[in-house]
Amino acid sequence: MSSVADPKAPPVNRVGLSVKEYGGLKSTLCTGCGHDVITRQITQAFYEMGVAPHKVAKMSGIGCSSKTTAYFVDRGHGFNAVHGRMPAVATGAMLANHGLVTIGVSGDGDTASIGAGQFVHMLRRNIPMIYVIENNGVYGLTKGQFSATADLGTRLKTGVVSDLPPIDLCAMAIELGCGYVARSFSGDMKQLVALLKGAIAHRGTALLDVISPCVTFNNHEGSMKSYKWAKEHEIPIQEIGFVPYFEEIHVDYDPGTTQEVELHDGSKIRLKKLREDYDATNKGGALALLLEAEQKQEFLTGLIYVEPSKKDFLSLLSLPDVPLASLTEKETRPPREALDKMMEELR
Amino acid sequence: MSSVADPKAPPVNRVGLSVKEYGGLKSTLCTGCGHDVITRQITQAFYEMGVAPHKVAKMSGIGCSSKTTAYFVDRGHGFNAVHGRMPAVATGAMLANHGLVTIGVSGDGDTASIGAGQFVHMLRRNIPMIYVIENNGVYGLTKGQFSATADLGTRLKTGVVSDLPPIDLCAMAIELGCGYVARSFSGDMKQLVALLKGAIAHRGTALLDVISPCVTFNNHEGSMKSYKWAKEHEIPIQEIGFVPYFEEIHVDYDPGTTQEVELHDGSKIRLKKLREDYDATNKGGALALLLEAEQKQEFLTGLIYVEPSKKDFLSLLSLPDVPLASLTEKETRPPREALDKMMEELR
Amino acid sequence: MASVVLEERGTQSGSRGPEVVNDFSIHVATANGSGSMSSNNILMRAIFQMGIPVSGKNLFPSNIQGLPTWFTIRASKEGFIARRRDIGVLICMNPETAQEDVKTVNPGAAVIYEESLNLRGTRDDVHFYPVPFSKLVLELVHDGKLRRLAVNMIYVGVAAWLLGIEMEEIKKALSKQFKGKEKAVEINLAAIQGGFDWAARNLVKSDPFRLERMNATAGKIIIDGNAAAAMGCAMAGVTVVAWYPITPSSSLAESLISYCQQHRIDPQTGKPTFAIVQAEDELAALGMVMGAGWAGARSMTATSGPGISLMSEFTGLGYYAEIPAVVFDIQRVGPSTGLPTRTMQGDILSTYFLSHGDAKHILLIPGSVTECYLFAQEAFDLAERFQTPVFVMSDLDLGMNNWMADPFPYPEKPFDRGKVLRSSEEIKAHIAKFGEFARYRDVDGDGIPYRTLPGFSDLPAAAYFTRGSGHTDHATYSERPQDYKDLMDRLARKFETARRAVPKPEKRTTPGARVGILHYGSSDFAVQEARHLLSRRGMPSDSLRVRALPFPAEVLEFVASHDRVYVVDQNRDGQMYDLLRLELTPQDVARLRSIRHYDGFPLDAETVVEGVEAGEKV
Amino acid sequence: MASVVLEERGTQSGSRGPEVVNDFSIHVATANGSGSMSSNNILMRAIFQMGIPVSGKNLFPSNIQGLPTWFTIRASKEGFIARRRDIGVLICMNPETAQEDVKTVNPGAAVIYEESLNLRGTRDDVHFYPVPFSKLVLELVHDGKLRRLAVNMIYVGVAAWLLGIEMEEIKKALSKQFKGKEKAVEINLAAIQGGFDWAARNLVKSDPFRLERMNATAGKIIIDGNAAAAMGCAMAGVTVVAWYPITPSSSLAESLISYCQQHRIDPQTGKPTFAIVQAEDELAALGMVMGAGWAGARSMTATSGPGISLMSEFTGLGYYAEIPAVVFDIQRVGPSTGLPTRTMQGDILSTYFLSHGDAKHILLIPGSVTECYLFAQEAFDLAERFQTPVFVMSDLDLGMNNWMADPFPYPEKPFDRGKVLRSSEEIKAHIAKFGEFARYRDVDGDGIPYRTLPGFSDLPAAAYFTRGSGHTDHATYSERPQDYKDLMDRLARKFETARRAVPKPEKRTTPGARVGILHYGSSDFAVQEARHLLSRRGMPSDSLRVRALPFPAEVLEFVASHDRVYVVDQNRDGQMYDLLRLELTPQDVARLRSIRHYDGFPLDAETVVEGVEAGEKV
Ligand SMILES: Cc1ncc(C[n+]2csc(CCOP(=O)(O)OP(=O)(O)O)c2C)c(N)n1
Ligand SMILES: Cc1ncc(C[n+]2csc(CCOP(=O)(O)OP(=O)(O)O)c2C)c(N)n1
Ligand code: SF4
Ligand code: SF4
Ligand SMILES: [Mg+2]
Ligand SMILES: [Mg+2]
Secondary structure, three states, X not given: OOOOOOOOOOOEXXXXXXXXXXXXXXXXXXXXXXXXXXHHHHXXXXXXXXXXXXXXXXXXXXXXXXXXXXXXXXXXXXXXXXXXXXXXXXXXXXXXXXXXXXXXXXXXXXXXXXOHHHHHHHHHHOOOEEEEEEEOOEEOOOOOEEOOOOOOOOEOOOOOEOOOOOOOHHHHHHHOXXXXXXXXXXXXXXXXXXXXXXXXXXXXXXXXXEEOOOOOOOOOOOOOOOHHHHHHHEEEOEEEEEEOOOOOOOOXXXXXXXXXXXXXXXXXXXXXXXXXXXXXXXXHHHHHHHHHHHHHOOEEEEEEEEOOOOOOXXXXXXXXXXXXXXXXXXXXXXXXXXXXXXXXXXX | XXXXXXXXXXXXOOOOOEHHHHEOOOOOOOOOOHHHHHHHHHHHHHHHHOOOHHXXXXXXXXXXXXXXXXXXOOOOEEEEOOOOOHHHHHHHHHHHOOOOEEEEEEEHHHHHHOOHHHHHHXXXXXXXXXXXXXXXXXXXXXXXXXXXXXXXXXXXXXXXXXXXXXXXXXXXXXXXXXXXXXXXXXXXXXHHHHHHHHHHHOOOEEEEEEEOOOOOOOOOOOOOOOHHHHHHHEEEOEEEEEEOOOOOOOOOXXXXXXXXXXXXXXXXXXXXXXXXXXXXXXXHHHHHHHHHHHHHOOEEEEEEEEOOOOOOHXXXXXXXXXXXXXXXXHHHOOOHHHHHHHHHHHO | OHHHHHHHHHHHOOOOOOOEEOEEEEEEEEEOOOOHHHHHHXXXXXXXXXXXXXXXXXXXXXXXXXXXXXXEEEEEOOOOOOEOOOOOEEEEOOHHHHHHHHHHOOOOOEEEXXXXXXXXXXXXXXXXXXXXXXXXXXXXXXXXXXXXXXXXXXXXXXXXHHHOOXXXXXXXXXXXXXXXXXXXXXXXXXXXXXXXXXXXXXXXXXXXXXXXXXXXXXXXXEEXXXXXXXXXXXXXOOOEEEEOOOOOOHXXXXXXXXXXXXXXXXXXXXXXXXXXXXXXXXXXXXXHHHHHHHOOOOEEEEEOHHHHHHOHHHXXXXXXXXXOXXXXXXXXXOOOOEEEEEEOOOOHHHXXXXXXXXXXXXXXXXXXXXXXXXXXXXXXXXXXXXXXXXXXXXXXXXXXXXXXEOOOOOXXXXXXXXXXXXXXXXXXXXXXHHOOXXXXXXXXXXXOOOEEOOOOOOXXXXXXXXXXXXXXXXXXXXXXXXXXXXXXXXXXXXXXXXXXXXXXXXXXXXXXXXXXXXXXXXXXXXXXXXXXXXXXXXXXXXXXXXXXXXXXXXXXXXXHOOOEEEEEEOOOOOHHHHHHHOOOOHXXXXXXXXXXXXXXXXXXXXXXXXXXXXXXXO | OHHHHHHHHHHHOOOOOOOEEOEEEEEEEEEOOOOHHHHHHHHHHHHHHOOOOEEEEEEOOOOOOOOEEEEEEXXXXXXOOOEOOOXXXXXXXXXXXXXXXXXXXXXXXXEXXXXXXXXXXXXXXXXXXXXXXXXXXXXXXXXHHHHHHHHHHXXXXXXXXXXXXXXXXXXXXXHHHOOOOHHHHHHHHHHXXXXXXXXXXXXXOOOOEEOOOOOOOOOOEEEEHHHHHHHHHHHOOOOEEEEOOOOOOHHHHHHHHHHHHHHOEOOOOOOXXXXXXXXXXXXHHHHHHHHHHHOOOOEEEEEOHHHHHHOHHHHHHHHHHOOOEEEEEEEEEOOOOEEEEEEOOOOHHHHHXXXXXXXXXXXXXXXXXXXXXXXXXXXXXXXXXXXXXXXXEEEHHHHHOEEEEOOOOOOOOOOOOOOEXXXXXXXXXXXXXXXXXOOOOOOOOOOOOOEEOOOOOOOHHHOOEEEOEOEOOOOOEOOOHHHHHHHHHHHHHHHHHHHHHOOOOEEEOOOOOOEEEXXXXXXXXXXXXXXXXXXXXXXXXXXXXXXXXXXXXXXXXXXXXOOEEEEEEOOOOOHHHHHHHOOOOHHHHOOEEEEEOOOOOOOEHHHHHHHHHHHOOO
């Protein structure tokens, strides 16, 4: 909770910044687009966590969803890359500067269709970044064709029905060893902001598959990614509380009904179970849950799987503390002796 | 069982061809390469199933493994495409001519590294083809770098150790709805040929992830894809029998210990359980099994998951019986009236 | 009140000059996704139905809702339908841009605008017509949900009154637009009529612009190039389509889907004679097309710049392994994502040389919607004849905008399926004639080998192995230097054969012309208008429109036979100009001048005129 | 017996002509993976250590074991180290190709072969030396497992005896080869000595070829271009490397890994000052490089043709969004998979124009291992200076073969990190000077803007948004025609600045020369030898080696100052010849002639001589 000095001044967070200073440009998305709701939650989460905005790297591909990185934290650097290949660009940025707090925003087309390959390898490497999929089951920016996450049997306005099974990006992520896997809904702001704060606290890829209705092309009767459908079908598996490491509150909770998980930075995420003793730290159980949800076509949300201890890619490389990007000629050009030695071996 | 007329003549299969007529060019792989063993089993399986060789389409990407399509059934057409993108080419070929019996041969690099994206979408579409991964954990043709299936902790001759988790292509396939998922070992010919015959009998993508040691770059002490390691660690989960639809034998079996599954063409695959009541038709169980194997670093082989009834991509398109490739101007150029109608709408 | 004021302005603006009849353009400024598209179509069609040559261009943003969009309708009694810089009539519906929009019009222009925008003060040399659209819509449309769209119908009515568009034709266009939807027709008609009546009661016309019936569009159609190309593909018997959505090519694939569903269902079986697949990306799309072409289908994909870049590797495979494929590139502004909704001819050079290594490709460049239809068919014949990827280089202006044309002719030419041995009989006959079947052997000197198809014949001789690596003429693997050289030389020979087979350029002459204009694709409309203007100004010119690469001999002859030839490119680097320099003799290169237009807007005649006049120092 | 017969042959073949000393090539034919590489290296190094200029070329198949491989060692007292067509000494170890191999040698050549191959009958104009290798190996090597490899050491001994290679130098080379591995040295030495002794006892020399000590290699090194380039990258302070294995570029990345592990570990922390990642494919590799370059790292990738094709889209992003990146293209024979283990300069043109839309790139073209080392460093400076992808166009011949060179100089020039504002102070100073920070504004006329780096400054002004779509000079999204045009014009201006900054061409002259030879990259060795031969035949010539694109002014001047200029391309389509035609005046284009070599083998001097002589109708 932020200390308010001047009563007229807006409240500020622990680094002394107001929520305004985490804002971005005015959105150019359709009024009511689910993506804009997510943008607001991202802004809020970065503000509440007191992340230094200039350390934020906002990576995205191409799509309406990918545009949103311009709409938050404009004191951070943004990179709107090419379609479906943002994970590689984010990986490169993190290699150059592991001090960045990187958030990738992508769409279901950007990730599950053209981007499936890079998505797989980002997860395998466990690149330390938050990866948000603004999932509306269609290609919004190209006017509403089905993406690879379109639900079986869902219908476009044109009447076309999706006859291929959707790719469950959460299941895929868990399968590939991702240590923070959540599904949410842009209509469920309270849950979403908690999950985002947890993602900021996690070290490694934090995946959020957020159902985010496309009001223009996929929000009608018969769509299974509409606000209406999602609202009616959402089944949260937990009530999610988040206790940041920098806040010293001790509320007791009942371990029987609530699971507490300590994250990399010391923050704690509290999962009040709404589904009889579901253990979010059990990989097998998580996969089973998703399979069951798929078979029953249930729309489950919450922190599906969490495993905070897994090593991320950068620590495997044992990089120096100074970011590689900060190294200068002094540190990176070998001395004359080194060259002489190399030459000697070639004589 | 082939009927032998002239005692001197070689035995022939039900379409009257000898096994020789399913052969190909001489292999140019290293002597002892696991891939050559697989080539022989493929030859044998096509022979025993009596597949018309000229109907066979042999698709591959780039790699030592991908070269092998030239070494069997050279009365079929082969297509050695580009690296990692063979699934798309195979998909196109099947769209043009669904009468082809298509087998794709790929490597772990070709499939799990550069090919991950197309692999995912081939599985999602359930393209009717046999997809064999000759998995040696390295890029053989480029001299032995790790691929994305290299096991955690495995070591190259150079001493480099793999510190990323391997991608389990079988788990991925099951996750993505593949209806025939098997893991085998090129050293286990009996099992492999049975699985291949089952794959020919299946309609839809039939995935075989075959551990196939690279004797030149990954067959040393410390490698977890060497003949030695595989031989010592292989744990078959079933003993596999195959009864082709064209053979009328009735052997009784004990449903308690053996699971019989009828495949698309009427053939039956018999799974004599070696692992206490493992049910290969249970998706959840299959995923759990693979997860357990991963955690224990067990090398399980057999038919891990089978679901013969799932619709393949071509039937979803309800294509005509005549292959599209056979259609002529007569069937494919709309009549004058059609054009007139289109013009009318534009006046 | 307004009207009075207006009259005065009208007088002041001193433009009681001569009437301007059937020769001006109407510019409608709205916000994207505000549903003005139908209104604009109705305006355009009504004018068209009055027998007046017309064209409609949509200048839209890469956005789904909210950003500014402009629609320009050009009426031209002389039949010029290129973009025109000067705006006669402006309809301001977008508060965001109104101030800017007014600045862009010519003195004497008519400006219809939402009253509350208060534009009157901004200029005193134009005719202002303030209209209380937001008030009117409340009276005219009772269902609140419909108002956002219906308000656009009101300006149709106002414009109809102001310019003399016949209400009968408006009604016809309206019911065509909402075919079958009675309710919609009714509501929108009320709005249009309401706008018309209000204008009649409250406005006094002071501007010179008027439309009157003539007879220059009888029997003609209006269509966009992508729909025309799709129609051509359907008529060409395409059987396998793999695509990935990308602006401005998506509508080609989507029109193709609907044409095929209507006209490509087998009457006997009721089954489709085609398969259309939305691929996961462009690499996969072309990969599928390659597989299908190899297996004997007529296969195609449609994309734009970024997709072309991703197709580079597979294109090289198609060139080297000789696999037929048709690729439509509906060009937009690059490089990279660039301006996805703006037009350019920016991929000509990189597509001609697409792929690493030595490779050159056949490019067809349609210059009208009719050619989009014809070249789509030509492309499949050439792809199968030459067993190689063929690119149809359209662009956003041609592909997504509305163009007038004569009805398309029914194809008389039978399909050319190329040198395919489709059965054991044909293979046996081939062997009898040539001794054997060798997949990559040039048996008759044109550089084109024969091919068989997988699964079509059980003769052992029928099978061959396709690969992107070195191969002999028997399609067996080879690293022999001579085998490689022979193959590459034959491919070069095949390309020379193609030079004689691709569509010849289109030449237009004016007596006494010493200078020529060489252009291609959608530039034709502006270039022909420019020639007209140049002639008027005493500078006759000939023009040659390149319709395909490699250049047929006629192209070189045209250059050789003119003092100076102005090459018109819609790109920064003069890509066609460069390609010409690679094939012309030094003497002829000396005749070339380069005119380049690259701001994302379609080319207009003035730009060409200015370029030529600058060069000729008039 | 053998020897006697041989003597007769020797006599008969009547080649008791003059001795050929230190000027011939040795051709070793073996099977791939048979472990002959070490033997060949030892032969080459021993000759090198005798002070004789030498080069070694490996002609290997795209296969790991079993297919034929040839290794050619050229000794040249004059220091010519290009490929040479005629073979003086042939060592036949591969039964598969022996018959063919013998046909390829010149009359009078010496042929060492495995006795059992029975080649004697095949020709009577060469000197045959049958050697019972398989028998000998049984006697000489007791450990059966080692015989497959050791048999190759025997021919080293035989050749040493036959050609007069000093055993002392052989021993030195041997222990260098198996540094530290005592046992291996011992066993192999036994085999070599055994071969030597057997030859001394059983052969009688009848051929004219001999090697004798001279002093032309003192202090020189032998290295392949990929190792040299890797060394350059390590010295250039590369910090992020992302690569995907592909022949012939893999060894660049792999050498870089080992050089970095040895020389790029921070002595204080013991941690690496670099990150090298094996990406999942080339799209990802360049994507990572882009991300790293954007974030401030010196980042690079290495690939070959197919990878270049896959990098097309990201390259366009780098050009348009202005992101530094270094890409090594070790060219091999394309298109498609082509001949992966053969050499060509086939990607020059497509890489120069890589990406859809208008784009041109800086290409550096090293012509020696020394330049591989130097240009690797130059590339990082240029990439950061011009904020764009820079391509280093090497090839398989240069990259994977062994070349003699003087030791590389230690870099004196400090890094050029380009216009980067690395701290709040620098940003404030910039704002003070220019009023504000605008990421894409050209503040000083060279077309190059300033940039900041993510995370380096908390000034709100420091942050900007990078995108591949249209943008203003403030890096905000824009579709305004003028913004687009301004950006593209500035990029063209920046490219002109680069024209003045890239390495100038290297000119060599001969008094009285009227003709010039213009070439690039690995062609230099053959071209300089060709000039030598041409002069001898009375035709002096100058040469200009292009070392970078865009062409510096000197290139145009060279052409203008010669009657005829022969452009030497190692590709089918004369790619550099074409690029020149795009920039020269018509008069100068008329001076150009094109010489093209494209069979996958390295260029040799004869080809150039023949080309020039044909053109000059000598
Ligand atoms: C290489 C390439 N292919 C195609 C496109 C066209 N395109 C732009 S966005 C998009 C899909 C966006 O869908 P999604 O990622 O779900 O984002 P959404 O708009 O639905 O939020 C496509 C296909 C492109 N920009 N680049
Ligand atoms: C686009 C592209 N990148 C890289 C290569 C080089 N390359 C050829 S094969 C191969 C990997 C092969 O590994 P795998 O698929 O496992 O087959 P294996 O040789 O191990 O059987 C690579 C990287 C290529 N041919 N094309
Ligand atoms: S089109 Fe859909 S996804 Fe795109 S902005 Fe509009 S509502 Fe959002
Ligand atoms: S390198 Fe390995 S994979 Fe390739 S052929 Fe040899 S053994 Fe087989
Ligand atoms: Mg979407
Ligand atoms: Mg492998």
